[in-house]
Amino acid sequence: MTPERERRASELARRYPQAKSALIPFLQYCQAQDGYVTQQAIRDAAEMAGITPSEAESIASFYTLLFKRPAGAHKIQVCRTLSCMLRGADELQRHVRQRLGLASGEASPDGRFYYEEVECLAACDRAPCLQHNLEFHYDVTPQEFDRLLDEWRASEPAVSMPAE
């Protein structure tokens, strides 16, 4: 572990009665730095929690917001569940897939964009909705998506999936 990671690991572990509880927060922290959960992060997390790397990997694999391989820096997650479907999510998804040239779960070859259709994001009153690097966007029409996409294309996010 790098000294910086070690500091962070012990600081997170101290928050909880048992260090293992800090496993996911620590992986979130590593992911925010590396863009995804690397094998080194898995080993570091295992060391912090006092478990084997394979157990740490099994735990990480359970959670959808922990990316196990490199994915695009701009993570675009469009809701596909009932309330959004009733208010235009199908149309939005077709539009997004076409604009990005990506199917759900794919990253662009240049590593800039990742697209995923996800389950209910709890913003059903402002449907259809999406998250961009965990930031909510509401009432997203295809036109609104185009505007957002121009914005994202013009910028590089400092942190793809912020931990805190």
Add this chain to the structure above:
Amino acid sequence: MARFEPVLMRGIGERDLTDIETYKQLGGFGALEKALRQMTPEAVMNEVSGSNLRGRGGAGFPTGKKWSFLPKDGRPRYLVCNSDEAEPGTFKDRMLLEKTPFQIIEGLLISAYAINAAQIFMYIRGEFLEGYRTFRRAVEAAALQGYVGKRILGTDFSMDIIVHRGAGAYICGEETAMLESLEGKRGEPRLKPPFPANAGLYGMPTVVNNVETACCVPHIVERGARWFASIGPEKCPGPKIISVSGHVNRPGNYEVAMGIPARELIEEYAGGLFPGRRLKAIQPGGGSSAAIFEEDLDTGIDFDSLAAKRTMLGSGGFVVMDDTTCLVRASQTLARFFEHESCGQCTPCREGGQWVARMVSRLEAGEGSDNDIRILNTINNTITGTNLCPLGDSIMPFLASVLKRFPEEFAAHVKEAGCPFRPARVHAGAAS
């Protein structure tokens, strides 16, 4: 018709309740002060029991009774707040987190005092980064003013709140899965018993309460159990936030008196249906609940009235579908949801969920058969009631209810080899 005077949502949309001074100006932390200075923990517990408050997370279990199950054996007790809101159609807890975090903190502190907890854990859904940040800032602000930490308000009561963010898993909203996740494990539900009251977080006696449940507590302490119990039905009283979405003019969170008729909620609060549309189906309690229909519009929105209609209030996610809705497509989105969210421990949920999603997807794509419909009609009993946790039991209720009420709609997908609601796309071969 007179609108219900909001209690839990008071000030939201008008004042910035994420500012501690604003919260205090509206009387915030008065209930905490009253509980700590004038009431014993037992008195607080009696008040909450007497209010008949039932948990707002979905199961509707009496909160006071849940608290009373904790064994008095000297082991440390934990209070865990469930803010892993992910039930399709439900968005009240996210609003409470983002808009009124101090009310949650006050409710949790009073609850922790009542049950003599050693520690509060706040488990926030991974996707709620904004809510997590807002809540953490609120905890820090409350600590600076002596509401959180050592010797709160100069009394002997000390309490900390550990704020934890999940990483994406619907199942962690199930309380034992949440405890596993909080322990740093895969979020797989535990076999019960033992119940969390006896062996919860780190094996210690634990209470898991929903965010909205916690928000009710300060008001019960402040205004009394009798006031709370006088709102709505006797056996499940109180203010209740309903998340209304789907085909209505004004979707949103509405705070009502428990027991309000479905018709009034739609027409008086949510602005009614779109012009020229007719109601087709409502999911009254999130993605896990069976549908109600036009003939049920006078049903009260509360735990017991909806249970009598063989559905549930659940988490209060109220999804309205008008006559333009394809119920096969609606069933497909939910079947895929449960397929995706199954933790995989129990065979009926893991395998059954996949088969159901595949059959409904086939029907919607125009590739289904009468045999698929026959199986969907009979599969309910082999999936429901055969799993460790309620997720498996959530796969079939909506599908079974709409299949029973609108069998011809499912049959038409077979007969016409496609979805009658979007013929242009199906004939173009673009079913997705």
